[in-house]
Amino acid sequence: MDEILSKTPQESQVITRYIVMPDxxxxxxxxxxxxxxxxxxMVAVMVAQRHCGKESVTASVDRLTFITPxxxxxxxxxxxxxxxxxxxxxxxxxxxxxxxxxxxxxxxxTTAYLTFVALDANKRPSQVPRLLPQTSDETRRFENAKIRIESMRELSKKLKLKD
Ligand SMILES: CC(C)(COP(=O)(O)OP(=O)(O)OC[C@H]1O[C@@H](n2cnc3c(N)ncnc32)[C@H](O)[C@@H]1OP(=O)(O)O)[C@@H](O)C(=O)NCCC(=O)NCCS
Known part of the structure; x- marks a missing residue:
């Protein structure tokens, strides 16, 4: 079967709801x-799995901001x-x-940005469909993600990090 080469953000979006209990x-x-x-x-892994149709693991939590309690x-x-x-x-x-x-x-x-990596049957990184942003919000998120990825690479270089 042919792999899907590209997908829109809408196709893998996940929305879920909880009530905060005392525990x-x-x-x-x-x-x-x-x-x-x-x-x-949990939400992010479901999005990743829906986008690539493969096992996906959290590689990094790139930014997480608690704005208000x-x-x-x-x-x-x-x-x-x-x-x-x-x-x-x-x-x-x-x-x-x-x-x-x-x-x-x-x-x-709260807002969060996480990086997931798709794995093949041997648990090695595996290709994912290209992302096709459709709306102006999706395009803005796509462009902002590229800036974040580039600046994280620059920071890793400056700090001489290996990951
Ligand atoms: C994530 C993991 C699969 C990457 O494996 P790897 O052999 O280092 O991968 P590579 O160097 O070939 O990089 C593969 C991709 O992952 C990205 N990547 C790897 N480490 C990363 C990190 N720390 N942060 C962000 N992206 C990362 C690379 O940029 C690359 O992206 P691209 O293919 O889109 O260009 C591996 O580090 C791993 O299994 N980590 C543990 C995951 C885990 O247990 N998570 C918690 C439970 S789900």
């Missing part, structure tokens, strides 16, 4: 960052999509918003 909270009574990170990773009882909506696809890697962006169920107030709570 998701930290000792300040707001959502524990580690729980939010795990929800983000999330309260117990809030609804948390996570939207993930592919921002950029390289040869075997994919940058996935996840936007997290919190919703107060009693007044429908929606606030951006």
């Amino acid at each position: 998701h909270a930290n000792h300040y009574g707001t959502a524990f960052g580690g729980v939010i990170m795990s929800w983000i990773d 999330i309260n117990v009882g809030d609804h948390v909506v996570l939207k993930g999509s592919v921002n950029y696809a390289g040869k075997s890697s994919m940058e996935i962006g996840v936007q997290v918003t919190k919703e107060d169920p009693y007044n429908n107030k929606v606030v951006r709570a």
Whole structure:
């Protein structure tokens, strides 16, 4: 069967929703960052798998910003999509918003950018479909991802990092 050579971000987008329960909270009574990170990773891997149709692993969490605390009882909506696809890697962006169920107030709570790598049957990096951004937002995310990737390469060089 022919592999799909290109896909749009829309085709692999994932949107999911949780309610923050007391056992998701930290000792300040707001959502524990580690729980939010795990929800983000879960959404991002599903996006990566849907884009490439292969096993995908988290290679790096490139940026994660907690903008505002999330309260117990809030609804948390996570939207993930592919921002950029390289040869075997994919940058996935996840936007997290919190919703107060009693007044429908929606606030951006967290943003994250993660890099996933598709693997073949031998667990080696494997080609992914090209990304075809369609909308102006998708094009902006695609261009911003290229800037992030380039600046991370520059930083690694400056710091003489091996990864
Ligand atoms: C991610 C992994 C498969 C990369 O393997 P590798 O042999 O170093 O891969 P390569 O050097 O051939 O690079 C393959 C691609 O991954 C990207 N990549 C590798 N390491 C990366 C990192 N730390 N951050 C971002 N991208 C990375 C490369 O830029 C390259 O992208 P491209 O194909 O789009 O150009 C390997 O490091 C691994 O298995 N890591 C552990 C993953 C894991 O256990 N995650 C947690 C549980 S899911």
